[in-house]
Structures are given as structure tokens and as C-alpha cells.
Amino acid sequence: MSDQESVVSFNSQNTSMVDVEGQQPQQYVPAKTNSRTNQLKLTKTETVKSLQDLGVTSAAPVPDINAPQTAKNNIFPEEYTMETPSGLVPVATLQSMGRTASALSRTRTKQLNRTATNSSSTGKEEMEEEETEEREDQSGENELDPEIEFVTFVTGDPENPHNWPAWVRWSYTVLLSILVICVAYGSACISGGLGTVEKKYHVGMEAAILSCSLMVIGFSLGPLIWSPVSDLYGRRVAYFVSMGLYVIFNIPCALAPNLGCLLACRFLCGVWSSSGLCLVGGSIADMFPSETRGKAIAFFAFAPYVGPVVGPLVNGFISVSTGRMDLIFWVNMAFAGVMWIISSAIPETYAPVILKRKAARLRKETGNPKIMTEQEAQGVSMSEMMRACLLRPLYFAVTEPVLVATCFYVCLIYSLLYAFFFAFPVIFGELYGYKDNLVGLMFIPIVIGALWALATTFYCENKYLKIVKERKPTPEDRLLGAKIGAPFAAIALWILGATAYKHIIWVGPASAGLAFGFGMVLIYYSLNNYIIDCYVQYASSALATKVFLRSAGGAAFPLFTIQMYHKLNLHWGSWLLAFISTAMIALPFAFSYWGKGLRHKLSKKDYSIDSVEM
Template identity: 75%
Template sequence: MNEQQSIKSFDSSSSSIGDESQAPEQYVPKEYTADGEANSRGNQLNLTRTETAKTLQDMGMTSEAPLPDINAPQGSKKPAIFPEEYTMETPTGLVPVVTLQSIGRNSSAISRTRTRQIEGSNFENEEGEGESPSSQSFLHKLRTTQTQHSVSTQTGEDEPDNHLDPEIEFVTFVTNDPANPHNWPLWIRWTYTILLSTLVICVAYGSACVTGGFGTIEKKFHVSLEAAILSCSLMVIGFSVGPLLWSPVSDLYGRRVAYFFSMGLYVIFNIPCAIAPNLGCLLACRFLCGVWSSSGLCLVGGSIADMFPSETRGKAIAFFAYSPYCGPVFGPLVNGFISVSTGRMDLIFWVNMAFAGVMWIISSAIPETYAPVILKRRAAKLRKETGNPKIMTEQEAQGITFNEMMSACVIRPLKFSITEPVLFMTCFYVCLIYSLLYAFFFAYPVIFGELYGYKDNMIGLMFIPILIGASFAVLTTFWCESQYLKLVKTRKPTPEDRLLGAKIGAPFAAIALWMLGATTYNHRMWLAPASSGMPFGFGMVLIYYSLNNYIIDCYVQYASSALATKVFLRSAGGAAFPLFTTQMYHKLGLHWASWLLAFICTAMIALPFAFSYYGKELRHKLSKFDYSIDAIED
């Protein structure tokens, strides 16, 4: 009798063992040698508990699959039949595909649910070549048929229900699982949140560390200020390129692996920056520093979200919103004193390397937080222990091709930047605020250096009000989050409900620039232009926090791709503004240069208010497809 026959015969007599609806069970093959000892394969069966349709339904599962969590694996075009796998805890830790199918979870049902108002082609199951190494060894075991699926809302054609082998068993966390980051003690999760936010500050600090010592670069390499400014801009450009590398690494191998290699390379490449023999070497290494360190910007938000359920992660994410905007402020604040005291360019990079080295050690020591990778490792252990090759995660079962990975990480974000006007306008506002922060690094030397005669160390102190304003903004985000949670209890939320923070912060960013322009007439009142940084820091963090959440809710089905679009556009703006800010202040004058930016910021105040009142209609009219939560739940 072969293995399949053994399973069928056991299933047919399962009633003699017990009521399956009462005792969740499944049978895992195990081979026994002549002397009775177990081997890894064979024709006899070992009893292993798994979930049944009844136990899943008792936990609230229905035939309609919910949206995947924002941190669910990206890339595969195949619809997930069990998106709760990475957030749900089950008593047994194993959920058979056949059981999911018995309650209505199959590819055709999921496709009908997910593709109601979006591109049907996004959910086509196109078998391709070039599967990732982590999935190649399992693919021939996973599917009982090799069919081409072409499901779309236009045709209404159903996918076959059996595109996954029904004998596959998906791994979940068990009830109160200590390996589940959601179950870690609260103080540990908040400690990791603060440490990871410090990692973001470290990376952002590195991009602006040279702004306090451009004179040292000019002096060492005998170049112009414009050439020296490239050492800042090129690292910020690296921030837009790096996520294309580190996001797939994180999805396949985990956050910890990505932090270890990326931050390690970042530490190493600070060495040639410090001892660069010419400007070309410095610029090339600064760009690579941006590529390597960008993991701290593109993954930390996900790491924090890994540790908190969606309903409680808002306050933790507020710290992440604070970090990338305050980190650069420490650059001129710290290195202005290094530049004036020592005049050494290399010391700026040695200090940056030391900071990065400490954060490399800390980030590498933080346990893995990414649930798909934690469960993937558990599945590998269970396969070894039980001899059952069909225990795996849905990410492994679905597999992913190189083309699918490129589509999710590169093509879709670029496509969104062109085809999604609502996303583009939202990202443009985020880009503007981020760019203005970098503009301050070059406006302040003109204002306080040329008008007041301050050196780099005193100019760096003028950035302190920005930090103060940003700190007040973090406290305000806590209030905004509490208001949102109250609203959720009374009605179904919409993406536009996330715009409260932007509506509060937008006027403050504009007021700051009007103040800066108006107070640079009289050089005896240095406190007035410096104090303009406080409303700017306050508005900056609130706008970013609010619009970041708005993007996630508007593009919940492809949140990672939408956020990648934001990172790309934000970094492009942050790299461009330093290249013309100094010349703009020289040509237009100290007040008109600030007022030009103030006019733009004032016009942008309308965006969060317009989206708040007309957002749903605008999304339906301006976007070809609706990717928001409304498209699923309406």
C-alpha cells in the first residue's frame, strides 16, 4: 500500500479515533525500520494535531479572507487563502489547506473578494521561471496541478480551487506563543522601539553630518561649495536606491539579516570617506553609504509594526515618524563644533562611523521580529522533525519568481508615481516637507553665517528649536491617535480620518517660513529667525505622521509599494534642494527666498483639508483603480 493509500484508508476510518470536529487531528507520514525505530519517511502514520474547520470557525474565521497585514510578504501575484497566518495564534500551530478549503478558502473565492474594484491581472497566477532558492526545493511538492490562471473581474472566470496541494499544512503561532513578537513583554517591545528609532536617527544623522563641515571638504580637496554639497545629496539619493535591495532581503531572510549586512557595510564604507584621497572617492563612497544604510529608513517602520497589533501600533510608529526628520538636525549641531574646533574632515566621518558601529551591534542583537521569517524557520524545523515535507508557510507554498519580486519592489512603485494622482500629490507634500528640512541646512549658513557672522558651531545651535517643535509634535500624535481610536469605536473608519495630524501641522510649517523671511531684516534679532524652527519642526512631524498613515490606508492592498513610492520621491527632493538653496538665497535675498517657499507651503495647506472632505470622490475620479480599504469593505 503506498503512502497516499495509507492516508486515505486512515481518513476513512478516522471516526474510530475520535470526532474530528472535537479533537483537531491530522496524520503525518513516518517510516519505521525493522527494529521499530522511526525514520524520516515511510508508509506508516504518526498522529499530529492540526486545526479543523470547527476550531477555525470557533476562532472567527469565515470563507471571506481579510486583507493581509501591512507586513505580509510582498511580491506574489497569487491570492493568499490564509492571510491571517502571520498574525493568528492557533492551539495546534498547524492549519491544513484542505481544512481551509472546506470553509470556503480557495483561490476562486479569494479572487472574487479581492478583485472587485482592482486590476484583475494583479491576481493572475502566472507560473514562471527563476523562483527564489528558498522556494525551489518545495515547488514540485506544492501543487497538484500546473495550470495557468487568468482570473479577472471583467470576465468573471474562476480559478481552479486546487492550485495548492490540499495536503499542505500551514504553520502558525500557537496560543500565547513566546516567539510571537506581539507576546513579548511591553517594556521589551518599547525598548526595541526606542533602539530602532535611534537607528533611524543614526542613518539620518549620517546624511547630514557633512553639512556642519563643508568648509573642511572645500579646504582639503580645493573644490567649490557646490561640489562639497554633493557629498550630502548623493547619500540621500542612495536612500532611494537602497530599498530596492533591502526590502526583498527582508522579505526572504528577515529584518535581522538585512540590518546585519547593511549596517555592517555602512560602517565599513565610512572608512574610505574619512581617508578619501580625492573628491570623486568621497562622493562614490557617500552614495554607497546611502545605499547600505537605507535599510534603517525602509525597514524600521516594519520592525516596529511587527511588534504591535494594528490597533495599538500608532503610538510606537509616532517615534519612527519623529526620527528621520530629527536625525538630520543633529548633523550640523554636532559637526559644526568638530569643524570649528579641529578643521578635520576625517574626524566628522570617524564620529559617524562610531555612531553607526554602535547601532550596527544593537540592531544585529535585536531578535527577529518578522513573522513570516520566524514561521518559515519553524516550518523548516517541523519538516525535519516530522519528516513531512508539506509543512510550510503560505509564502513558501505560493513561491515567488524574480519577475514578481521586481514587479512588487521596483515596477509597481514607479507605476504608482505616474498613474496614481492622489498618491503623487500626497507624496509631493511629504517630499516638500523633507526637502525644506534639508533646505534649512543651507539657508541657515547664509542667514546666520553671512548676516550674523556666526561660525558653523553657532549655526548648528540654531537648529535646536526644530528639535523642540518636533518633540511637541510627538506628544500631539498621541492625542491624534487617541481621537482616531475613539472614532473607530463609533463607525467604520476611512483613510481620510488619518488626516487630522496633517490638518493641524500644515499651517505651522507655512507660518515657520513666513516668520523666517520676516525676521531676517534686522540682524540684531537673531532669536526671531531661530525660533521659526519650532513651528516648522512641529508641523513637519505631524504632516509626515499623518500622511504616512493616509498612504497606508488609501493603498492598503499594496501598502509596501505605495510607501516605496513615497521614499523614492522624498529622497529625490531631499537630494535636489541642497543643490540650489544657497544660490536661491543669494539671488532672491534672505526674506524673498523664504517667502517663496512659504507661498508654496501655504498653498499646500489646502491638500489635507481637501482630501479630508473630498478624498473618497477624488480617489474614485482620479485613480483608475481603488486600492483602499473601501474597495474591499464597501
């Protein structure tokens, strides 16, 4: 035993060992054995020196983008990303380093202590104790409990997703990206067979289009459910419940006796399945350190834009061959069912939940109720959860012009994709006389263009990593992909309008899909990273703002696209959108040069990575 370990004093009340310097490098706790007497088991914890050796300073860094949204006043945000030799970091040690916060109270640890020790006090006594604690809370007398020990991953911990073999992490990345494709496919699956909806329910095209739009609207509301579920119970639970409900609700979609039932179930399908859109990016980020997660996230940027394209491609043939609306939904149900099983089988990746389970295991093994995660120590505030998931995104939507402009561009690209689902039937159906099956084939170039964009994102990511090695990066360094892709999205629409003549071979308008697919994925990949870096302190809320605005646009555009092309003709219908897309080319270039100044001038507060990194 070292000199430091030998200079200790024993406290018989809490069985803890404290060194003469006031730190807690180790602790003795009762170990459960078969003997009648408890033996003392040595549990090592981190010291000031060991934490300093790991790079911990008195200033708490900004939490990782995957930290719990309900976290507040963090004194140890490194908990979810750091590995320590012992896996336990005492609050007393953090306090001695200068990290303090009043949010962590003795009240919470007393509650856990009562649960762990199965207190025999009466209900009246418990109520009196709780009332006393509530009075302490209201009077502000609660202090940080120095006996709390935060749980971290141990060095080389196999439970840490960052330590999984690379082939495992990339396999899960591909599978989760396919889950996103599955969900996005479901939103547009009926667009390849709108005629079957019209025929079955004897309604017009506008009413049939609602079966697509309402599911996309569900995408904007679903995160209000699944983000908190993920924070509290983990990604795996959220996928299992949400995708299971999505599979079930495809049944009434296929058997709906009237249009109202179909529309209601399609909306609920959007709400249930939205976990695949709002959580998969986080699941992928869980498995990769911040320096290397960019390439993996590129797959997530690719998936939500390719998924809808596959819908009309597949279901156009089902519609023409069988004329059965129900078969479209049975196929969608089968696809969703397979992905439900796969997503439920993927191990938990969310570090806060993994560590929460580890803390519970350690409390049981050691009998020490003070071992916990920082999220457990703080408790979960419903008001903070609502603020993070609902109020803050809405607040950003009305107070952050830079975020709104960026989200508008993402919304435009996403809306144009859904507009194509209804513009192509007009162009290729009315001009060339194609049925839904051949119209669906015209979407293949969009997929090819998106694949080219996915390869290009690796180039953009390598350029960014090179910048990181040379100097401190800024959010504007993330805009390279958008600057490359923005002109291609506009060029696609100019080509689509210019080649809408019957005497011009169909390769002309179809090739517009190549340019659009290339541009849309690069724009989304780049702007998504830009939003994260600009609002790193509240990245989840900023991304929620993006999801809401994007889904609103994707739901709205199909409702007027066909009428727009009929009123303006095939040329000007595309050119009107081309003018808007051309004007938006300036956005990534303008933000690249003046973005920092605009953020400081127009934003209520600087939330960017610039304001939190030394």
C-alpha cells in the same frame, strides 16, 4: 479520545488520518525515535469549526501591511497575524470553507518533499519529473494541494512578537528609532563641515554639497535591495548586512584621496544604510497589533526628521574645533558601528520569516514535508518581486494623482528640512557672522518642536481609536495630524523671512525652527498613515513611491538653496518657500472633505481599506 477523533480511516501511504466529513482535524506522522521502528505521533490541526470560532470566514481578508510583497492569490493571509490552538491549518479545511486559489500547486510541495526525503532518484529522473511538472504548470492542470498544512503561531506563542512584554517591545521601538536617527544623521553630518571638504579637495561649495545630496539619492535606491532581502531572509539579516557595509564604507569616506572617491562612497553609504529608513517602520509594526501600532509608528515618524538636524549640530563643533573632515566621518562611523551591533542583536520580528523557520523545524521533527507557510507553498517569483519593489511604485507615480499629491507634500517638507541646512549658514553666517558651531545650535529649536509634535501624535492617535470604536474609519480620518501641522510649517517660513534683519535679535529666526519642527513631524506622521490606508492592498509599493519622491526632493533642494537666497535675498528666499507651503495647507483639508470622491474619480482602481473591508 473524543468521538470525532475516533471516527477516522488510516492511509498507509501518507500516514494521514481524515475524518468522515472530509476535514483534517488531526494527522499522524512518523516521529523520530531511537528505536528501529517508527512510532506515530499525533499532530493536531484546525477544523472548520475551530477556524470559524476564531473568526475565519469564507472571504479572505486583505493581507497585513507586513505580509510578503511577493504574495499572490492568498487563501490564508491571516497566517502571519493569527494564533491558533494547534498552530497548523490544513489547506483542505480552508478549501472546504470556500477558499481556493490555483497559485498553490503540487509542484512546490513535491520539490520540498524531494528535499526532505533525500530522494535517491538519478539526476535524469529528477529532470524528467521537473519537465513533467513544468508541462503541467503551462497547461494549467496544477491544482491546489489539499495535503499542505499552513503554519501559524500557537495561542500565546512566545515566538510571536505581539506576545513579547510591553517594555521589551517599546525598548526595541526606541532602539530602532535611534537607528533611523543614526542613518539620517549620517546623511547630513557633512553639512556641518562643508568648509572642510572645500579646503581638502580645493573645490567649490556646490561640489561639496554633493557629498550630502548623493547619500540622500542612495536612500531612494537602497530599498530595491533591502526590501526583497527582508522578505526572504528577515529584518535581522538585512540590518546586519546593510549596516555592516555602511560602517565599512565610512572608512573610504574619511580617507578619500579625491572628491570623486568621496562622492562615490557617500552614494554607496546611502544605498547600504537605507535599510534603516525602509525597514524600521515595518519592524516596529511587526511588534504591535494593528489597533495599537499607531503610537509606536509615531516614533518612526519622528526619527527621520530629527536625525538630520543632529548632524550639523554635532559636526559644526568638530569642523570649527579641528578643521578635519576625516574626524566627521570617524564619529559617524562610531555611531553607525554601535547601532550595527544593537540592530543585529534585536531578535527577528518579521512573522513570515519566523513562521518559515518554525515550518522547517516542524518538517524535520515530524517528517511531514507538507508543513509550510503560504509563501513557501507559492514559491518566490522574481518577476513578482520586481513588480512589487520597482514596477508598481513607478506605476503608482504616474497613475495615482492622489498618491502623487500626498507624496509631493511629504517631499516638500523633507526638502525644506534639508534646505534649512544650507539656508541657516547663509542667514546666521552672513547676517550674524556665526561659524558652523553656533549655526548648528540654531537647529535645536527644530528638535524641540519635533518633540512637541511627537507628544501631539498620541493625541491624534487617541482621537482615531475613538473613531474606530464609534464607526468604520476611513483613510481621511488619518489627516487630523496634517491639518494641525500644516499651518505651522508655513508660519515657520514666514517668520524666517520676516525676521532676517541684523537689528532683530537672532531669537526671531531661530524660533521659526520650533514651528517647523512641530509641523513637519505631524505632517509626515499623518500623511504616512493616510497613504497606508488609501493603498492598503499595496501599501509597501505606495510607501516605496513616497520614499523615492521624498529622497529625490531632499537631494535636490540643497543644490540650489544657497544660490536662491543669494539671488532673492534672505527675505524672499524664505517667503518663496512660504508661499508654496501656504498653498499646500489646503491639501489635508481638501482631502479630508473630498478625498474619497477624488480617489474614486482619479484613481485607476480603489486600493483603499474601504474597498476590502465589509
